[in-house]
Amino acid sequence: MPVSAVLGIDLAEHKFDVALLVAGKTEHKVCRNSIEGFETLKQWLDEQGVELLHACIAATDGNGDELAVYLRRSGHRVSTVHPSIINEFAWSERLHSKMDKTDSFMVARFCQVMKPREWDPPLPEIRSLVDLGRRADSLVNVDDQERTRIRALNGYADSVIQGHIAFLDEGIEKLKFGSK
Structure with a gap:
């Protein structure tokens, strides 16, 4: 049973x-x-x-x-x-x-x-949008960290950090406008 x-x-x-x-x-x-x-x-x-x-x-x-x-x-x-x-x-x-x-x-x-209510799984389209939003938030947070870092380092490794910031900004733009 x-x-x-x-x-x-x-x-x-x-x-x-x-x-x-x-x-x-x-x-x-x-x-x-x-x-x-x-x-x-x-x-x-x-x-x-x-x-x-x-x-x-x-x-x-x-x-x-x-x-x-x-x-x-x-x-x-x-x-x-x-x-x-x-x-x-x-x-x-x-x-x-x-x-x-x-x-x-x-x-x-x-x-x-x-006895909490039963969970309803999000539609795949909604889950994709939520995932994109989370990814965009993550990239923005890392971008902010890098911008703070570049101010704190006084010129050391500027070109490397600037390259990373440019890369992050490009990824954020792609997520905003849905380009691949």
């Missing part, structure tokens, strides 16, 4: 920690933040006998979208929640810590108690 469970996911750049709440027990696992890690998670869930799952991912700016899509395609219900909401919930539960194992448990507990 399929097991109904809640999965809390604390996402980091290279890994994610999960806490599985099932049948009154809590199980933990750490996986790589990659397709291989997603598959490891799926295999682990299968080993736990879990088929019906509500997964909740603590993530910002779409960082959990790939994992969310993977879990949805695997037939699970998925929610994404900003980590600050999870932190506030943790304080209300008097369970706060900065340990990944505890964080994933708090995400699972939040999911279990608050």
Whole structure:
């Protein structure tokens, strides 16, 4: 018989920690933040006998979208929640810590108690626009850093930094006007 469970996911750049709440027990696992890690998670869930799952991912700016899509395609219900909401919930539960194992448990507990709404994946066109906007923001930030750097170096390596600034400016313009 399929097991109904809640999965809390604390996402980091290279890994994610999960806490599985099932049948009154809590199980933990750490996986790589990659397709291989997603598959490891799926295999682990299968080993736990879990088929019906509500997964909740603590993530910002779409960082959990790939994992969310993977879990949805695997037939699970998925929610994404900003980590600050999870932190506030943790304080209300008097369970706060900065340990990944505890964080994933708090995400699972939040999911279990608050039953957040299901995540709707953005349309591919919207995701592309968001990705372009993020890339443009990143280039502008690096451009600003280089302009600050060139003022601070008093002539040292000016030509190298000026070349990098020109390269960044060209990339920003391409993103603004959609040229290739």
